[in-house]
Amino acid sequence: MILIKAGLACNFRCKYCYQREIRPEENVIDLEAVKNTVRNLYSQTKSQIVLHGGEPLFLGKDLVEEFLKLSYDLSGRSSVQTNGYLIDQDFIEIFKKYKTSVGLSIDGPWPCNELRGIGSREDRKKQTEKILENLDLLLEEKIPTSIIVVLHKSNAINDRLEILKKWLISLSERGVTGRLNPCCSGIEGIDLTPAELINAYDQILDLFLKRGISGWSPFRDIIAALRGDPNVVCVFRECDPFHTPAATTVLGDGGVGVCVRLYGENFYLRSPVKTDLRSRILQQTDCKGCEFWNYCYGGCPGMAIDWDWRRKDRWCPVYKFLFKRLRNILKFVGPRRSVSQPRREKSSIEHLDGSLRHLDSDLSKSHSDGIEHLDGNFRHLDSDLI
Ligand code: SF4
Ligand code: SF4
Known part of the structure; x- marks a missing residue:
């Protein structure tokens, strides 16, 4: 900028x-x-x-x-x-x-x-x-x-x-x-x-x-x-x-x-010229071994502890808290679907899995566990369709 x-x-x-x-x-x-x-x-x-x-x-x-x-x-x-x-x-x-x-x-x-x-x-x-x-x-x-x-x-x-x-x-x-x-x-x-x-x-x-x-x-x-x-x-x-x-x-x-x-x-x-001097210092000192290093890099040198750019950002505990909390939310949500795995258009057909009625699963692969299904009016075992 x-x-x-x-x-x-x-x-x-x-x-x-x-x-x-x-x-x-x-x-x-x-x-x-x-x-x-x-x-x-x-x-x-x-x-x-x-x-x-x-x-x-x-x-x-x-x-x-x-x-x-x-x-x-x-x-x-x-x-x-x-x-x-x-x-x-x-x-x-x-x-x-x-x-x-x-x-x-x-x-x-x-x-x-x-x-x-x-x-x-x-x-x-x-x-x-x-x-x-x-x-x-x-x-x-x-x-x-x-x-x-x-x-x-x-x-x-x-x-x-x-x-x-x-x-x-x-x-x-x-x-x-x-x-x-x-x-x-x-x-x-x-x-x-x-x-x-x-x-x-x-x-x-x-x-x-x-x-x-x-x-x-x-x-x-x-x-x-x-x-x-x-x-x-x-x-x-x-x-x-x-x-x-x-x-x-x-x-x-x-x-x-x-x-x-x-x-x-x-x-x-x-x-x-851009150097990685601060990063090299922090990786050996304040941020050594931090699990979030590759996402945070020690934060802002302008907010460093004691206003000393060789130190990590003073809000480090806050960043760690947010990285952990948001990482858990991302884990909960799961990986994003890639372009090569499009959503199946069939997925809105209602199913009956045993006593459980639900819409078609949007698993990327077929599910063929043999449980009887109801697709609209059509009752069948799990299909092998992808
Ligand atoms: S979270 Fe803290 S220890 Fe980890 S990289 Fe960022 S500033 Fe350094
Ligand atoms: S000193 Fe801090 S606010 Fe300024 S560009 Fe670097 S990281 Fe951003």
Whole structure:
């Protein structure tokens, strides 16, 4: 992914923002340098381009249009990750023009979203309501929209978790999915403990299973990883902290940086070469012998224990819990049918197996155990048909 992070200024001051130490008051952008770098990177990688920030819509409509047009001209589409507060009808028209998918960052209805925004508690409540109105607008206008929810102590424990769960159901009923990411601010009163995060994910997963809701990460990504699908979130893709292959950032002066998750007070430019140094260290230390290594690879270096990329991700106990739980569900479901084993069209004929009446089995091979069957009006022993 090519992340245009030309401007890191933001209209909000969210309390857990991982860019808080590098956030400028104003953006200083060398537009031509940024555009040239994006063109070069795209010609090499053909990766998806996402307009990021700071708050990208805080760049102003002209610059936003400039970057979305660049992305559209190169790739035929565009994406933006926004806090959603500044969305208005003009932005909607820009999104339509450049086939923009919108990622909206919001942690639930009030008070679940209380850590996001700027100003007094009352101000942030109004901002939350405005963002929810803008979400409605996006959906009414049929702009492809997904949600990033950050889980923390204000939305994922006790009664707040109940509010969040109801909201996730209502989003899912409207066809919206997204990500449920753990907050990793390093602030004790904000970040969940591993036990709290396990409880939140466990409850949400129970709810989704009960309601038949799919598509939300991390569950979707963990299932994909367990099934060997390469299309999983960067956290489970062997991230090299000097190259961060899943997140190449383009800075305001046209420089190419690693994922901003790794920035503390400093910026780090990206090495052009990917190494497996972190993996080799972890396989001999923190992750030695882990049964989930081939699905997890030690998680995100930006969330490493002690902020030390040589250590595993601090959410390791949570990942282990989810890998185990979802692996058991996959075992329960059984292997997926391959294309060479099509479903038998005959399978809807009613059968009587001894005293047990049922529809035709959809076993891939015939079953010929000699039990008398009733196929419609036709009574017979188990057939040998495939
Ligand atoms: S540092 Fe973490 S968030 Fe960034 S690309 Fe790597 S795994 Fe993803
Ligand atoms: S689950 Fe934990 S120990 Fe296993 S690979 Fe992931 S971070 Fe390492």
